[in-house]
Structure formats: structure tokens, C-alpha cells
Amino acid sequence: MVKKQLIMEKSLELFAEQGFEATSVQQITERCGISKGAFYLSFKSKDELIIALIDQFMMQSVSDIDYIVRNTKDDQLLYEFYYAIYQSFHKHSDFAKVLMKEFSQTLNKELFFKMQYYDQLIEKNILTMIERLYGNSVQHTKYDLMYTIKGFMNTYAHLFVFYNVPVDLQLLAESLAEKTNLLARNATIPFVSAELIKMIQPIDEEVSKEQLIDLIGQKMEEIEEPIEKESLFLLRQQLVEPSLSPAIVNGLLENIRNNPDCKWISYLLRRYAF
Amino acid sequence: MVKKQLIMEKSLELFAEQGFEATSVQQITERCGISKGAFYLSFKSKDELIIALIDQFMMQSVSDIDYIVRNTKDDQLLYEFYYAIYQSFHKHSDFAKVLMKEFSQTLNKELFFKMQYYDQLIEKNILTMIERLYGNSVQHTKYDLMYTIKGFMNTYAHLFVFYNVPVDLQLLAESLAEKTNLLARNATIPFVSAELIKMIQPIDEEVSKEQLIDLIGQKMEEIEEPIEKESLFLLRQQLVEPSLSPAIVNGLLENIRNNPDCKWISYLLRRYAF
DNA sequence: TTGACAAATGACTATTTGGTCATTATTATA
DNA sequence: TATAATAATGACCAAATAGTCATTTGTCAA
Numbered sequence: 001m002v003k004k005q006l007i008m009e010k011s012l013e014l015f016a017e018q019g020f021e022a023t024s025v026q027q028i029t030e031r032c033g034i035s036k037g038a039f040y041l042s043f044k045s046k047d048e049l050i051i052a053l054i055d056q057f058m059m060q061s062v063s064d065i066d067y068i069v070r071n072t073k074d075d076q077l078l079y080e081f082y083y084a085i086y087q088s089f090h091k092h093s094d095f096a097k098v099l100m101k102e103f104s105q106t107l108n109k110e111l112f113f114k115m116q117y118y119d120q121l122i123e124k125n126i127l128t129m130i131e132r133l134y135g136n137s138v139q140h141t142k143y144d145l146m147y148t149i150k151g152f153m154n155t156y157a158h159l160f161v162f163y164n165v166p167v168d169l170q171l172l173a174e175s176l177a178e179k180t181n182l183l184a185r186n187a188t189i190p191f192v193s194a195e196l197i198k199m200i201q202p203i204d205e206e207v208s209k210e211q212l213i214d215l216i217g218q219k220m221e222e223i224e225e226p227i228e229k230e231s232l233f234l235l236r237q238q239l240v241e242p243s244l245s246p247a248i249v250n251g252l253l254e255n256i257r258n259n260p261d262c263k264w265i266s267y268l269l270r271r272y273a274f
Numbered sequence: 275m276v277k278k279q280l281i282m283e284k285s286l287e288l289f290a291e292q293g294f295e296a297t298s299v300q301q302i303t304e305r306c307g308i309s310k311g312a313f314y315l316s317f318k319s320k321d322e323l324i325i326a327l328i329d330q331f332m333m334q335s336v337s338d339i340d341y342i343v344r345n346t347k348d349d350q351l352l353y354e355f356y357y358a359i360y361q362s363f364h365k366h367s368d369f370a371k372v373l374m375k376e377f378s379q380t381l382n383k384e385l386f387f388k389m390q391y392y393d394q395l396i397e398k399n400i401l402t403m404i405e406r407l408y409g410n411s412v413q414h415t416k417y418d419l420m421y422t423i424k425g426f427m428n429t430y431a432h433l434f435v436f437y438n439v440p441v442d443l444q445l446l447a448e449s450l451a452e453k454t455n456l457l458a459r460n461a462t463i464p465f466v467s468a469e470l471i472k473m474i475q476p477i478d479e480e481v482s483k484e485q486l487i488d489l490i491g492q493k494m495e496e497i498e499e500p501i502e503k504e505s506l507f508l509l510r511q512q513l514v515e516p517s518l519s520p521a522i523v524n525g526l527l528e529n530i531r532n533n534p535d536c537k538w539i540s541y542l543l544r545r546y547a548f
Numbered sequence: 549t550t551g552a553c554a555a556a557t558g559a560c561t562a563t564t565t566g567g568t569c570a571t572t573a574t575t576a577t578a
Numbered sequence: 579t580a581t582a583a584t585a586a587t588g589a590c591c592a593a594a595t596a597g598t599c600a601t602t603t604g605t606c607a608a
Contacts, residue, residue, distance in 0.1 A: 021295045021296070022295070024594080024595065024596080025595085025596065025597080026594090026595085026596095034556080034557090035556060035557045035558060036557080036558065036596095036597085036598095037555095037556060037557055037558070037598085037599085038555080038556055038557075039597095040596095040597070040598080041555075041556075045596080045597080046596070046597090144449065144453075147429055147430065147433065148426075148429070148453065150429060151425040151426060151428065151429030151430075152422075152425060154425065154428065154429065155421055155422070155424060155425030155428065155429075156421065156425075156465070159421065159466070159474070163473070163474040165470060165473050165474060168465075171463070171465055172465045174463050174465075175418065175461075175463040175464065175465035176465075178461060178462065178463045179418075179422065179457055179461055182456055182457060182460050182461060183453055183456060183457070186456050186460070187449075187452060187453055187456060188452065189445070189448050189449040189452045190449065191430070191442075191445055191446045191449035191450075192433070196439060199437070199439050200433070200437040200439060277585095298564075298565065298566080299565085299566060299567080300564090300565085300566095308586080308587090309586060309587045309588060310566095310567085310568095310587080310588065311567095311568085311569080311585095311586060311587055311588070312585080312586055312587075313567095314566095314567065314568080315585075315586075319566075319567080320566065320567090549608105550607105550608085551606105551607100551608090552605105552606090552607095552608105553604105553605085553606085553607105554603105554604085554605080554606095555602105555603080555604075555605090556601105556602085556603070556604090557599105557600105557601080557602070557603085558599100558600105558601095558602105559598105559599100559600100559601100560597105560598080560599085560600100561596105561597090561598080561599105562595100562596100562597095562598105563594105563595080563596090564593105564594085564595070564596105565592100565593080565594070565595085566591105566592100566593090566594105567590105567591085567592095568589105568590080568591080568592105569587105569588100569589100569590090569591105570587105570588105570589100570590105571586105571587080571588095571589100572585105572586080572587070572588105573584105573585080573586070573587085574583100574584080574585070574586085575582105575583085575584075575585085576581105576582085576583080576584090577580100577581085577582080577583090578579100578580085578581080578582095
């Protein structure tokens, strides 16, 4: 549906400029050159639109981060991690703006839980990364380290998302990787304990195999590209009845990984299925 | 004016719960038990209210931070700095919530510049602190360090402002002081350069002596307490025609420092006059 | 050319908003 | 008590909002 994509693009621009609440549906339809009715043919409500935007971006980001954490050699991991994050912020700076503007905590419950969910997935990835890189030596400080890394992400993103200055992303990633390493190897006083984390984190529910199969079915109908389509088909087969070799499965996952519409499914498959 | 204070208190609660845009003037007047007209006797508009709130809190915070940076011995400075910040966030958690929710960048221009102004004052204090503690050794990394410190402030504040968990502020301050020290002494790869800072920071204008004299005059009329009142009177005299000894001036500044209504003036006097 | 179906329109509604102002209540003063 | 001054009220307004729906327009195959 081309119209839906148009609305999402234009509204994202407006939200980044003015904020979500301050942007009216009328403004959106004007910028799209469509009528008000047409808007409501694509989205049930204004809320549904912002949710669609959040999902689109967060699914991509989480998938990308996960892929990097899983597939980068230790000695390059921190650097690649930061680099990927900031490249994503840079590429989708309108979106990053909206995220930073709106989702400190306001808006409706559904959105809040959604953000918390994605946030948690990212935290999980960061923790995996920390444990792999530093192992037992950060046993007591790993949660602090995780928060620090999240803090770095936010702080520096702020710096270049809101001010349009040219940024050397490689240098930024290097600089933050060094800082992170220093703290991981030398910090001794933990503040964020496992108990604290437990108090503020709800348990997230897993995605079931059946849900995954349904999801793949839906996506197959939306998608045009023959390679991606067949890959999805085969991966679904594999879920129902495993028969392919690991190398083939891996290849199929690679096929869909770089298609924005499939990223999320490839993430879910990596994470929950294979 | 008691009513003005009542409105500020109750509206702050509502803004913290629901956000600024989502809170109507009607809701505010209901919670205060006053009429709509009464609201507009105290504030010209809803915007003026939020500006008053921002000013009240930020003036206190900036003054407190400045005082600590000026009057703490080096070996305790980082700890006291973080401790003061988080104590303030803790004490004024409703306010901290509003700040974090709303002022990532939305709302009107005036407010944006106001926040930028206060932010800059804080940055200046952090830089002063860094330079005093580490001197030339952080010549190239001091702006990174400043951003990191700001990042720490934000990240950890988030953690305990939004989740109502009991927090050991001393431990938090210790932990962050250690991290800051580590980075200051060992980080070598700068990302935030002096040029970058220049690109994103407007020049702030100084407060003139005449403005200060006016300001003190206004405050003297508002204030009841005899000690504070006389101190203000004498300090104004001193501005017009210096005649008191440094010790006396210092004492007078101390007299007004802990009165929330005078904090800002004591800060301005320290900074721009004496 | 027709007719059936889907896509798109925009006038319309119901509600809410920030803000005003003629009126009324309260307090201080003489 | 009478008068003046100040504080407080809430009905009212214009503007804006999200969302609806009877109507029109466009696009097919037959």
C-alpha cells in the first residue's frame, strides 16, 4: 500500500519538526496532498500511525543491533556496536528526533509498554555483549556498564541529532569504545544491582512458534521480491518440520536480513527459533 | 502571593503525571479549587506558568551546583557534585519528571532558549570543575568529559525518577565519581572538540550591574524575612558603591544563599559582580 | 457504453481548548 | 455602617481538534 508509506514518511517529518501532539491530522493530509478521509482509510487513528512508525523503526534497530552483537569478532565489537547505532540515528534522524522528543514517558499506555519492550531487547543485547567481552570480571558491575553504554548512546545522539553538524561517526565510535573499555576494566563500585534491575523490569513474554509461522505467512503476502518470498516460504517450512541444513538456514536468513520489511522476522527467528 | 504558589505546586503535579500539553487549565483550576478567572489573575497564560516553573527550579539547581563547585575541596568535589544533583532530583522529582518529559526540544522558542541558557550555565560549571581537578592533562578530552558527566546525570536520573525505587544516593555518587575519575585520567580519544562546541553554542549575554540592582530591588519587596531583606539591601549598596570588606560581603551572600527565592541573586552576584 | 465496485473526498459533528469579561463577593478603610 | 477597592467567579467565545459518513470520482470487465 503506497499511500500508507507516504503518510508515514510525511507525518514523520512533521512529528520531528513539531512533535506528535502538536501535529494535526489535517496538517498531515495537507502535506501528503490527500483528504482527511483518505488518511482514515490507511490508519484507524492518529495513535495507530505513531505506533506503526515506532514499530517500523524499532524493529529495524533492534534487529540490526542483534545481528552485530552476534556476528562481530570480539576485538571489533564495541566499535561496530556504536558505529551501527549512530549510523542508524544518522540515517533516520527524523525518527531519532521523534523518539527523543516524545517518548521519555508521556503518551498512552500501549506505546509506553511497547517502548519498554524494545528497550529491554536492546538491554539484553548490550548485556550479552558485555558478558562476552569481559566475562566474570564484570560480574558486579555489568549492569552499571549497561546503563553507562545506554547513557553514551543517548547523550551523544542528542548532540548530533538536534544540531545539524557534520559528525565523524568513526571517531565517535572509537572514542566511546575506548571509554567503555576503560570503565569495564577498571570500575569497581557498582550502583545498579541485579535486584534493582529486577524491580524495574517486567518479564517479557516469548514469541511462540505458531505466532512466528503466522507472522511469516502475513509477510509473504505483503512482499514482492521473489528471493525474499521464497526464503520466507522455506523458513516457514523449516519451522513446521525441520529438514534443511544449518548452512542453508543461515543463508536463507541472510537473504531476508537486509530487507527492512523482513528484518524483524529474521531477528525473531534467530532469537526464538533457530 | 499565596495563590500563585498553589497553582505552581498543583500544576507541577499534573504536568508530571500527564505532561504539559495534555493538562488543561481547567484541570489545574479544579485541583486548586479555584475558578478559571482566578488562574488568569496569577498567570497571563498557560505558557507563562510553565516558564515560571522552569525558572524556579533551574535557578535553584544552577545556583546550588555553582556553590558546590566553588566551595568544595578538590578531593570531595566530584562526589559532592553528583550527590547534590541527585539529591535535588530526588527532592524535586515531579519537576525532574516534567523536565525530562517535555524539554527534549518541543514547545515554544522562548522556552527552548531558556533551557539552552540554563544548560549552558551548568556546562560552564562542569568545565570549571574538570579544569580545576585535572588541569592540562585533559586539555583535549575535557569536552568529552563534560558530555559524559552530563550523560551520567541524565541516565541515572532517569533510572530513579521514573521508577519509584529506594536509592542509595551516596553509593550512586561514589560510583559515578569513580567512573568520572577513570575516564578523566585514562581516556585519550576525544570526539567533542572545541570547534564542535562552538558550532552548537550561542554566546550568552552577561547580566549588567544595573539589571542586578533592579533585580535586587524587586526581590526586596517580595521578601519578608528581615535578615535576608537587610542582606539584600546591603549587597545592593555594595554594588552601587563598594565599601564593605570581603568577609562581610561573603557573609551577606551566605545569608541569602539558602533561601530558595534568593538563590538566583546570590548566584548572579558571585558570578557577575563580586 | 454500461454498471458494479472500490477509492477518495470534504463538509460535518461533537468535544475540548485557552482565554475573556461583565458580574458578584470579599475585604479594607473611613 | 457606607464606600471604595480588590479578588474571584463562571458563563461565554472563537478556534482547533479527532474522527465520521453521505456523496462523488475513478477504474475496471463485460
